[in-house]
Amino acid sequence: MTDQIRPVRMLHLGLGSFFRAHQAWYTHHAPDADAWGIAAFTGRRPDLARTLTAQGCRYILVVRGPEADRREIVRSLSAAHSGTDHAAWLDYWRRPGLGVVTLTVTEAGYARARPGDADSGRTGGGGLDTARPDVCSDIAALRASRVAEVTTAPAKLLIGLAARRAAGLPPPTIVPCDNLPGNAEAAQRVVRDLAEAVGDAALIVAAQHAPFANTMVDRITPATTGADRDRVGAASGFEDGAPVVTEPFSEWVLSGAFPSGRPRWEDAGARFVPDVLPFEQRKLWLLNGAHSLLAYTAPLLGHTTVAQAVADPRCREWLAQWWQEAARGLPLPGAELTAYQDALLERFANPRIRHSLAQIAADGSQKLPVRLLPTLRAERAAGRLPQGAARALAGWLLHLRGHGAQVQDAATDPALAAGPLPQAARRALAFLDPSLADDAELTTAVTAHARALERCLTLHSGQLTIPPIS
Incomplete structure (x- = not known):
């Protein structure tokens, strides 16, 4: 499974099965996919990046219908990194061609407070949970300019936006792909809340000027099992260490501006609407x-x-x-x-x-x-x-x-x-x-x-x- 590496113009945070069955799949099928390589960073499984890198970032997607499987090789990934590789993360943000940043970090990954938590040191109503230990740690790290120590998704987005602004480049569109109502507004708020909590003027300005796009994503993608990997190897002749099994149905609805460009996802079946x-x-x-x-x-x-x-x-x-x-x-x-x-x-x-x-x-x-x-x-x-x-x-x-x-x-x-x-x-x-x-x-x-x-x-x-x- 070798192929010409596509130039990285997209970043993704949360390298897991759903991303590879959905956003990476839509990008693979976009007619201009050759211009939109993806560099993806892990959330919980650093070993997955090593596995994908060893096989040229290609993997087999198994579309499992009620009666039979359909297999295809997905080639939209250009690079896979551990989520702790902050140097690589920031390097991509400083590249002029970067246009889109997507993320699948689950609902919990946005570090939001529940409504009514303001009286316990949190910004209530869905803002950043400033009482969470990992958020507190990130605030302290950012105040001390130790960007390599941040761990939460809002902090990783914030340091990326700051690095891009410092390089004199326009921000990419950030596209959260998790099951949150108004996921663009939710992601935008926690990033801005974090910048305000740190109190750094440069971070606040960087957070305020980033475009976010709302999305609805849908494709049932169960966790891949050892038996799935064995079946893929037997059927394809390739020992894929990171295949993905998913259902035939897929849906992606988006709303928002992409001033720095994006793949032609609509030609791969995505829908762009005024209101998601x-x-x-x-x-x-x-x-x-x-x-x-x-x-x-x-x-x-x-x-x-x-x-x-x-x-x-x-x-x-x-x-x-x-x-x-x-x-x-x-x-x-x-x-x-x-x-x-x-x-x-x-x-x-x-x-x-x-x-x-x-x-x-x-x-x-x-x-x-x-x-x-x-x-x-x-x-x-x-x-x-x-x-x-x-x-x-x-x-x-x-x-x-x-x-x-x-x-x-x-x-x-x-x-x-x-x-x-x-x-x-x-x-x-x-x-x-x-x-x-x-x-x-x-x-x-x-x-x-x-x-x-x-x-x-x-x-x-x-x-x-x-x-x-x-």
């Missing part, structure tokens, strides 16, 4: 919200993957209830929403995509506020008690209490969900949004669903006994 918000909400609430619902409830029925869950009539009933609640708040035609839900069921049911519920369950404290709470608030404001949302929150509460997948969420404390269920439910709701703490009716509903879900854990003759759940 309706598409963001549709995906966050109907797809990601459904994923979270299944991640916290389906394991209590004995399921480990999305496909197993949607094959269970009980889970499909829960999905339908949640979708009915969420769809009421979406500003899109009813027929379009129905068609989207039907397509989701088909995608979820793909028996050859092993999308782990445990993988989806990680970092729930960061995901649920954008996936579930907008619908919950809208329903409560309309005088309705959304049972689908309450059930999903009950599943998350039990997850925190040790049922289902192991908790992987640095933002939560085990004591949050300890003790009697009613008190634990109230604390969990208050943790997600302090305004929910005094909603006694909602607390009662979450508690009732949690108790019903607990009964699903009862084993009888080696089989799960599943009692009715209202």
Whole structure:
């Protein structure tokens, strides 16, 4: 898998499977791809950069349909680096041809505070969480001009923007590709908040003049397994250490200006629209919200993957209830929403995509506020008690209490969900949004669903006994 190295005009932070199945794939298929090589930096897996570098930054993308696989070699990566390679990171920012910086760092990677945290040393309402230890460390490092020590995504963006401005070059467009509503505004705010917290005039100016583009991204991409690598090697004759398995469906919707240029992604299937918000909400609430619902409830029925869950009539009933609640708040035609839900069921049911519920369950404290709470608030404001949302929150509460997948969420404390269920439910709701703490009716509903879900854990003759759940 050798090929001419393309000039680097794009940077990416968060070198993982989703990026390689999505942004790198769209760039690979753009008609001007030869002019838009990508230098990608890892987030959590420095070994991945070494693996890709050893194989010329080429990898095999496996598009796994319900009946067969389709394989292709993706060639849009020009370089892969560890996320700690600050010298290389800053070098790319100083190159005149740089036009775009994308990132996939998960919701937690933006280091945002939850609403209501301002009184505990944080900038509330989704701004930078200035009480987080890694953010505090980055602030101290930037004040001392030790840029090689920063670790958070906002800090890496900020030092890049400062380096580019110092070189007398216009900033590239920053394109966050994570599941956050208004992800451009969210990313822009944390970068500006960080500059303000450091108090350096040059950083503040650099942060204020960067263009950001809003995006909605969608392509189910489960974690690659050893068996996947073995199958790829057997089928292709190439021992690819970093193949990616993904579904056939893919969607990318963008809105924003690209004054320094960009690949012709629209010719590869991306859509450029005046407002991404309706598409963001549709995906966050109907797809990601459904994923979270299944991640916290389906394991209590004995399921480990999305496909197993949607094959269970009980889970499909829960999905339908949640979708009915969420769809009421979406500003899109009813027929379009129905068609989207039907397509989701088909995608979820793909028996050859092993999308782990445990993988989806990680970092729930960061995901649920954008996936579930907008619908919950809208329903409560309309005088309705959304049972689908309450059930999903009950599943998350039990997850925190040790049922289902192991908790992987640095933002939560085990004591949050300890003790009697009613008190634990109230604390969990208050943790997600302090305004929910005094909603006694909602607390009662979450508690009732949690108790019903607990009964699903009862084993009888080696089989799960599943009692009715209202």
